[in-house]
Amino acid sequence: MLEARSLECVRDDRLLFNDLSFSVAESEVLQIEGPNGSGKTSLLRIICGLRQAEAGQVLWQGESILSNREDYYASMVYIGHLPCIKGDLTVLENVRSLLDTRSLTLASAETEAALTKVGLASYEDVPGKALSSGQRRRILLAFIELSRAKLWILDEPLTALDVQGVALMESMIMEHKQAGGSVIFTTHHGMQLECEMSSVQLGRKARS
Amino acid sequence: MWNWIQRFSSPKHFYSMSAPLIKWFSAGALLIGLYGLYLGLFVAPTDYQQGESYRIIYIHVPAAWMSLFVYMVMAVSSGIGIIWQIRLADMVAAASAPIGASFAFLALVTGSLWGKPMWGAYWVWDARLTSELILLFLYLGYMALQSAIEDQRSADKASGLLAIVGVVNIPIIHYSVEWWNTLHQGATVTKFDKPSMHIDMLIPLLLMAVAFKLFYAAVVLVRTRNEALYRDRNRRWVRELVERL
Amino acid sequence: MLTAYYHLLLRDLRLALRSRHELANPLIFFVLVVTLFPLAVTPTPEALQTMAPGVIWVSALLAVLLSLDRLFKLDYEDGSLDQLMLSPNPLMILVLAKVTAHWLLTGLPLVIIAPLLGMFMSLPADAVSVLIYSLLLGTPVLSLVGAIGVSLTVAVNRGGVLLSLIILPLYIPILIFGANAVDVASDGLPVTGQLLFLGAVLALALSLAPLATSVALRITASR
Numbered sequence: 001m002l003e004a005r006s007l008e009c010v011r012d013d014r015l016l017f018n019d020l021s022f023s024v025a026e027s028e029v030l031q032i033e034g035p036n037g038s039g040k041t042s043l044l045r046i047i048c049g050l051r052q053a054e055a056g057q058v059l060w061q062g063e064s065i066l067s068n069r070e071d072y073y074a075s076m077v078y079i080g081h082l083p084c085i086k087g088d089l090t091v092l093e094n095v096r097s098l099l100d101t102r103s104l105t106l107a108s109a110e111t112e113a114a115l116t117k118v119g120l121a122s123y124e125d126v127p128g129k130a131l132s133s134g135q136r137r138r139i140l141l142a143f144i145e146l147s148r149a150k151l152w153i154l155d156e157p158l159t160a161l162d163v164q165g166v167a168l169m170e171s172m173i174m175e176h177k178q179a180g181g182s183v184i185f186t187t188h189h190g191m192q193l194e195c196e197m198s199s200v201q202l203g204r205k206a207r208s
Numbered sequence: 209m210w211n212w213i214q215r216f217s218s219p220k221h222f223y224s225m226s227a228p229l230i231k232w233f234s235a236g237a238l239l240i241g242l243y244g245l246y247l248g249l250f251v252a253p254t255d256y257q258q259g260e261s262y263r264i265i266y267i268h269v270p271a272a273w274m275s276l277f278v279y280m281v282m283a284v285s286s287g288i289g290i291i292w293q294i295r296l297a298d299m300v301a302a303a304s305a306p307i308g309a310s311f312a313f314l315a316l317v318t319g320s321l322w323g324k325p326m327w328g329a330y331w332v333w334d335a336r337l338t339s340e341l342i343l344l345f346l347y348l349g350y351m352a353l354q355s356a357i358e359d360q361r362s363a364d365k366a367s368g369l370l371a372i373v374g375v376v377n378i379p380i381i382h383y384s385v386e387w388w389n390t391l392h393q394g395a396t397v398t399k400f401d402k403p404s405m406h407i408d409m410l411i412p413l414l415l416m417a418v419a420f421k422l423f424y425a426a427v428v429l430v431r432t433r434n435e436a437l438y439r440d441r442n443r444r445w446v447r448e449l450v451e452r453l
Numbered sequence: 454m455l456t457a458y459y460h461l462l463l464r465d466l467r468l469a470l471r472s473r474h475e476l477a478n479p480l481i482f483f484v485l486v487v488t489l490f491p492l493a494v495t496p497t498p499e500a501l502q503t504m505a506p507g508v509i510w511v512s513a514l515l516a517v518l519l520s521l522d523r524l525f526k527l528d529y530e531d532g533s534l535d536q537l538m539l540s541p542n543p544l545m546i547l548v549l550a551k552v553t554a555h556w557l558l559t560g561l562p563l564v565i566i567a568p569l570l571g572m573f574m575s576l577p578a579d580a581v582s583v584l585i586y587s588l589l590l591g592t593p594v595l596s597l598v599g600a601i602g603v604s605l606t607v608a609v610n611r612g613g614v615l616l617s618l619i620i621l622p623l624y625i626p627i628l629i630f631g632a633n634a635v636d637v638a639s640d641g642l643p644v645t646g647q648l649l650f651l652g653a654v655l656a657l658a659l660s661l662a663p664l665a666t667s668v669a670l671r672i673t674a675s676r
Contacts, residue, residue, distance in 0.1 A: 012359075013442055050535060074541040082532025088471040089464070100460035101540040101547065104670045282498065290668075342622050350621040356609045365672040366605045370619060373601055373665055377623050380654070384626035 001182060002047070007056035008043050017044060020056070024117055024151070029173065029195060034184040040186040041081070043202065044087045044155050047184065048078045062142060076103070077149035079123050081156060085136045087129030091120055094128055098143045108145060110162030114142040118168060132158040143169065152176060154185040166191075217296040219436035221443040233426035237419050244415030252409045261325040261370035263374070268318035268382045270420040272336070276378075278308030278424060283375040286368025296432075298364035299439065301371065302354060303431035307424060309347035310323055315340050329438055339382050346374045360439060374425045457542040458550045465554035469523075479520040480562050487514040487570050492502040498575040505574035506584070506635035510628055512570075513563050513588060514595065516618055520559045521599040524551060525607045526533055534607075544657070544667035552600050552663070555572040560592030575641065583638035583648075597662035598623050604669035606676060627654060 005025040009016040009148045016039030022031050026101050031038050045051040047058055049065045049072070058065045061070040071119040074083060079157055090109050099143055116123055128136060152173075158166050177195060185191070215221060248266035255262040283299045289297035319337050320330050332335070348366050357363035405413070440446050469476060475635050488510045491501060565586055571581035602620040606612035634647035640654040 038565055045675075048539060050538060050671075070541045073539050076539075078539055080532055080533070080535060082530075083534070084532040086464075086468060086531070086533070088468050093464075093467070097460070097464050100457060100464070101536055101542065103454070103540075104540060105456070132525060153498050254538060303611075335611060345618070345622045349622065352599060352615055352618055356606070356612065356615055359676050362672055362676055365675075366669065369601075369665065369669050369672060373623070377659070380626045383624070384629045386634070388629045 001061060002184075003059040003062075004047065004059045005059065007043070007046060007058070008054040009039050009046060009066070010054050011039065013044060017114075017202055020200070020202075022198075024184060024198075025140030026150075026176050026180050026182060028182050029177055029193065029197045031183045031191070031197050031199045031201065032184065033199055040202060041155055043200075044078070044080075044153055044184070044186060047077075048153060050078075051075075067095055073175065075149055076151040076153060077144055077147040077159060078153045079100075079144065079155065080138050081159065083133065083136045083140070085128045085131075085139055087191055088127060090125045090127050091131070093144045094139050094166055095146065099146060102147060104146070104148065105174045111146060113140075115146065117145065119164070120143045132163055134162050137161055139164075139167060140167075145172065150181050152181065152183045152185075154183065156187055157185055160192065211389060217294045219296055219299065221437055222296055223433055223445075223449075225442075226433055230429045233422045233429065237422035237426055240415055240422065241419035244412045244419055248409075248412030248416065252412055253406065254349050255409075258326065261322065264318050264322045265371060266416050269413060270416045272315040273417060274409060274420045274424055275308055275312035275315055275340065275347075278304050278311060279343065279346070279371070279378070280375065281428075282308060283368075283371040286364070286371045287443065292363050295439070298361075298368065299432050299435040302364065303367060303435050304364050304428050305347060305351050305354070305367075307427055308433070309344060309351065310342055311420075311424075312344040312403060316344065331441055333389070333392070335386045338389070339385045341384070343378070345411050346378075352372070359385055370395070411446070454546055457540065458546050461537075461547055461550035462554050465551055466557065469558050469603050470556070474605050475523075476562075479516045480566060482519060483512050483516040483563055484566065484570065486515060487573060495512075501573075501575040502639060504579075505571070505576045506632040506639075508572065508588075508633070509567065509570050509584065510591075510632040513540055513567075513592065514621070514624055514628060516563060517559055517595040517599060518620065519557070519590065519613075521596075521616065521620075522613060524555050524600055524603045526603075529607045529640045530674075533675065534670070538670060544670065548600065548604075548666045548670070552596050552642060552666075555600070556593050556596040560596055563592055563599050564588045565673040572628055576635070580635050580638040580651070581643065583644050584635045587634045587644075587647055587651060590648065590655055591627045591631045592656050593657045594651075595624060597658040600666045601662055603617075604666045604673060608673050627651065630654075 001024060005021050005023075007020040008018050009020075020043070022030070034040050044049060046053045047071065060068060060075070065072045079083070084098065086097070087190060089097060092111065092115070095115070096105075099106060099133075112121070112124075115124060118141045120135065120138055120142065123131070123135070128139070131139075142156075152178060157169050161169060170191060172187075173191075174195060176183060224251060245266065249263055253264070254260060282304045285297045285301035285304070306441055316337065319334075319340065323332055323334075323337075348412055350370055353370055354363050354367040357366055435449055437449075454607065487508055490504060494500060494504065525534060538545060540542060542548070564585055567584050568581050571584055576584065599616075599620055602616050602623075605619065606616045609615060630647045630650045634644040637647075638644050
């Protein structure tokens, strides 16, 4: 589904990686590993089309993502380091607002179910600024769940999550994989996923 | 064809190719410039109304023309850099900006010096001088944006977009200032705006225009070479160049 | 696509109304700056009437400039801007939604309070109505063109002054025609030409500025 070809990334005059190629098929989970500063976030942003690689291409269903943004963005969702949650909007408004940019208007039953799943059922009308950072990340989990995206691109998805939150994230990824979706993620903490995972290692000279 | 363009526009190739060009352009600028100045300062007839002081147009007018020309070059280069990702184009744009700003500044200073004998004051809000001042601000904005962004590629693209937006705005600004000036004409009638110039006055002017263009060509090549060396300082071709020294 | 526009517009309006205390600031600034001129120069009605078009227009320019920061800054800082750029909807439409919200929150209040300032500056009634029309046509352009500048500088630390340096030259044509329209209206002369020019610039800005802004946003995001 997603293919990266010969990606090259330079940041602050340092070559982070060179001639990096990999692909992600349906039902595949890909982990991007590497020490701090090795370019994990930059790689994810390149895959999202938010950042341009110095060389190489990213292809979605065989077409370059830069010429096919609409289809690609309709099928993927990205969560980065920043929380994307507006303090002045309630939990429900935040979720709806995130879905609105994807032109998804869902029945309230469905959003309620997702919020219950992430443990925010009684917090629907609580403004974002009253939540802890862990709770804010759970809003993002609800968003991912509702996004109808085939590909999830997650940068440090376990940030700020407590033990239950981590377990929730892991089970969501497993479910998504079983349903035919794909996930690309980076993480410092080890994720205990009981499934096959491919991996891309950054921070070394040669790529594969 | 595309491969040829890519190879041709690599900074390394440009660096080696540009060295002889600089000599030719500077020689041309010097010779034509000296000849043009000689004709303009000594041979061209005295103006009926302004006496000798009009001769400053031989610097003022070409400088003003160049300030506009360089901005166009900057905008087009930036466009090429953004659309086709040719780094050399970004370097040319960045290198041209201070040159164009200097031309604009020169035009303003010479215009001001001309103003004293003409209108009795060092500065009047004449349409052309005002437009030139705004153009200088556009240059300064471009240079400020370039230096404010740390990542070189983003800086080039951001200021490049600004240059393109500026180019679209320049005709609007020019027209607005012209129009504004006709309302507030006052005592300063700018007769030299569209003079029917005697051919003996026109030839030195055109020669100076050519000389200024050649001067710009030489200087932009020198500055672009510097940009290429600086930006590629970690790349092999620069290291080899330094080692050979 | 239109629903995305509508929802984003509502979201921005909702967010602004929930931090209501900030909304009044550009408005207060506008009135305050205009008030400085009678104090600094002279309060005689004739002098005020001569100064009025320019003073009111320049103050409006500065008030809009100060408020432009809010357009993308908050979204940039909390990551929402990334989400907007990853939307399957065209970025231009989303930008237009944000600019519309900005104008409704900043430009429109300036237009509404302009008659008060017309009174402060001894403008005759005909001139005040022209002031309103010119501001109505001009302030959206200020928001649209300002958005281009903000999208280029949103990631620059303390980029406020840089923003002014970049945007003010581009505002000059609107300033010239807007202020002049009010000026000649005081003398009872026709202003159709000036207003048509402002309308034309508005049409141009509506078609090109969102495109330039979305290109600039993608450039800024690629840091």
